[in-house]
Each structure stands twice: as C-alpha cells, then as structure tokens.
Amino acid sequence: MSDNGCGFPAPGLHSFLFKPMFEVGGFEFNKVMLLALISTALVVTFFYAAFGRAKLVPGKLQLIGEAGYDFVRRGIVYETMGKKDGEKYVPLMVSLFFFIWIMNIWSVIPLAQFPVSSVIAYPFVLAGIVYFVWVPLTFKRHGFVGGWKNITGYDNSLGPIKWLVAFIEFFSNLLVRPFTHAVRLFANMFAGHLMLVMFTVASWYLLNSWLIPAAGVSFVMTIAMIGFELFVQAVQAYVFVLLACSYIQGALAEHH
Amino acid sequence: MIANLVQLAAEHGEEQNPLIPPGPELLVGAIAFAIVFFFFWKKLLPNINKVLEERREAIEGGIEKAEAAQTEAQSVLEQYKAQLAEARHEAARLRQEAQEQGAQLIAEMRAEGQRQREEIVAAGHSQIEADRKAAAQSLRQDVGQLATELAGKLVGESLEEHARQSRTIDRFLDELDAKAEATR
Secondary structure, three states: OHHHOOOOOOOOHHHHOOOOOEEEOOEEEOHHHHHHHHHHHHHHHHHHHHHOOOOOOOOHHHHHHHHHHHHHHHHHHHHHHHHHHHHHHHHHHHHHHHHHHHHHHHHHOOOOOOOHHHOOHHHHHHHHHHHHHHHHHHHHHHHHHHHHHHHHOOOHHHHHHHHHHHHHHHHHHHHHHHHHHHHHHHHHHHHHHHHHHHHHHHHHHHHOOOOHHHHHHHHHHHHHHHHHHHHHHHHHHHHHHHHHHHHHHHHHOOOO | OHHHHHHHHHHOOOOOOOOOOOHHHHHHHHHHHHHHHHHHHHHHHHHHHHHHHHHHHHHHHHHHHHHHHHHHHHHHHHHHHHHHHHHHHHHHHHHHHHHHHHHHHHHHHHHHHHHHHHHHHHHHHHHHHHHHHHHHHHHHHHHHHHHHHHHHHHHOOOOOHHHHHHHHHHHHHHHHHHHHHHHO
C-alpha cells in the first residue's frame, strides 16, 4: 500500500482484517467476533432492563424500549404483513433490527470503530435465517406446486412469455435475493467504514505535511461522515428488516 | 498498527475476497443472533406484550367508566329537566287555580256587599217609614189639640173638659186619613 511514493496509508481491504486476539484449538477469535458478542450483550441487557420487569406505568427506560419495539412492530411488521399474519414474526424482526443496528453503530464508537456488519459473514447469517424462514413458508402455505408458482410468478394469462417470466423470477427470487439482501447491508457498512477510515487517516497524515489546511477539511469531513453514517446505520437496519418482512409477506400472499 | 495489518494482509497471500464469508465468523454471528432472538422471543416480548395489553385494558376500562359516568349524568339531567317541567306545570296550575278562586271570592264578596247594601237601604226605608208614622201620629195629636183649642176659643168655652169629645175629633181625622189613603 505504501508503494505510491508518498507513504499515505490508504485504507483498503486490509482495513477489514484483524489479527486474532487469541486462539482456542485452531479457532481464531478476533475483534469483530468480540464486537458481535458485545452487541448481543448490549441488546439483551438494554431490553432486559427495559422489559424485564415491565410496569403498567413505564419508567424512562421502558418508555424508550417500548418506542423502539413499537416502531418495528407497528411501523415495519404490521405495515407490510398486517397484524394477523405479522404477529408471529414480530420477535424475529425486533431481534434483527436491534441486533443489526447495534452492529452497525460500532462503526462510530471510539475504540471499536468498526461496523460488525461490514464483514460479510454477519449479514450473510441473518439473510440466511430470513431465507430459511420464507422459502419453507412458501411451500407450507401453497403446497409444492403452488409454492413453485408463488416463487416463479407462473401465470397462464401471461401467454408464451410465462416461461421467461418464470425463469427470471426463479433466478431473482430464489437465487439472487438472499445474496442481495446480505450484500446491501454489508456493502453500505463496508463503504461507510472505508470513508471514515479514509478521512480519519487523511486528517492525521495531512497534519504532518505542509498541507495543514487540508487536514482541517479532512477533519470536518470526518465529523460530517460520522453524522451521515449514524443515519445510514439506522436506515440499513430498517431496510434489512423491511425487506425481510416483504419476503415473508410475499410467501404468505396468494400468488400474484 | 496499520503496518501490522498490511503485513497481515500480505501473510494471507492474495487479499481475501470480502464477499466470501469466513466460517468461524458465520458461527459467531449465528450464535450472537440466536441469543438475542431467544431472549426476545421467550422472555422480553411476551413480558412487554402482557403489560401493553394490561395497559390497553386499563385505558379502555377508564374510558368505559367515564362513559358510564356520562350516561348517568345525562339521565340525572333528564330527570331534573322532567322534574323542573313538572314543577313549572304544577305552578301554572296552582296559579290558575288561585286566579279562579280569587275571582270566585271577589264575586262572592261583591254579592255579599250587594246584599248588605240592600239590607241597609231596606232598614233605612223602614226607619224612615216608622219616623214618618211617628211624626204623623204626633202631628195628628198636635193638630187635634190645636183645632180643639181653636174651636174652644172660637166657641168661647173651653172644651178641654170635654176631652171625651176628642174621640170625635180623632174619628174625624181617621176618616180624613182614610179618605186621603183612598185617594192616594
């Protein structure tokens, strides 16, 4: 990376690799894994404090928890699936939203400064869980033939192009969908982290050169990017859950 | 630190494709999410749902109570209105009754007054009649006496001793009276 002559340590893929912190029987435990587990601890602890001994007249913490819970339940799940179908999937969606959000927020937390979801494994696991919820659900709801019709959008009224439509739908729904679902989150966090590292490192680097005013610009950009990232983190968690709901809703719906 | 990472990347030979998930991270991610999901699913969301339901019921109970109170207030108001109307009606009835009674009383008193007036007038009349009779009586005596005296003077002898003759005079005057009555 330092072969461009000026010695600027540009961020790249290596920014997403971590030395193992310790090793247990060939299992390398690294910083990202630690952050993922802390995310779990944070989400569970917060909501345990908020809902563990929930009261009729809520305290401050419970009120915040309820607002978050209500946002996902009413704002995402009921909106896409309706109350009757959606109720069953509320726990999954609430878990997904807050877990992803916290994993994203690590990006701007001092010392951590790394979004867990910018490592493809984590979005991939979550997208996989959603995939293995909605695919079996499709067949359970519509039977074997009906399930395939639902996934491929097979419809006699389309005439001869129905086979083409079925092929495209099959490809896009069954094969590409889990991939795009995971990569959308991953790529947003990946790019955001690159930008943040880029401006942070540049601020420091330029401060030690004769381009000190440029360091100021870079620093301002860092702050701006942190604000922007905070927004993107929440939006991506929202989008991930919204898509999960819409996939499940599609599986439950009569084929269109 | 950055130098370390560069070295680390170099150690991996070619840089790893960021889209290929490393196995151990998949495992950790799955476990981390499973814990979150388990807590939400089994403990936290049932907990809060129960409380939200209770709160909804409490609020609905409060609304129902308020509605009941309002209905009661409405019925009481209607009752009061009915009572008020009845009272007004009663008052009107009493007033009319009083008016009627008053009119009757006045009529009665007027009749009584008329009667008393007539009585007084009648009494006056009879008194006058009696006085007239008494006056006529005394006048008759006086006239008799005067006539006797006059006759005595004219005749030159006192007829006083002949008082018995007065009966003759009275008879004469009675005849005159009778004549007068008859002609009247």
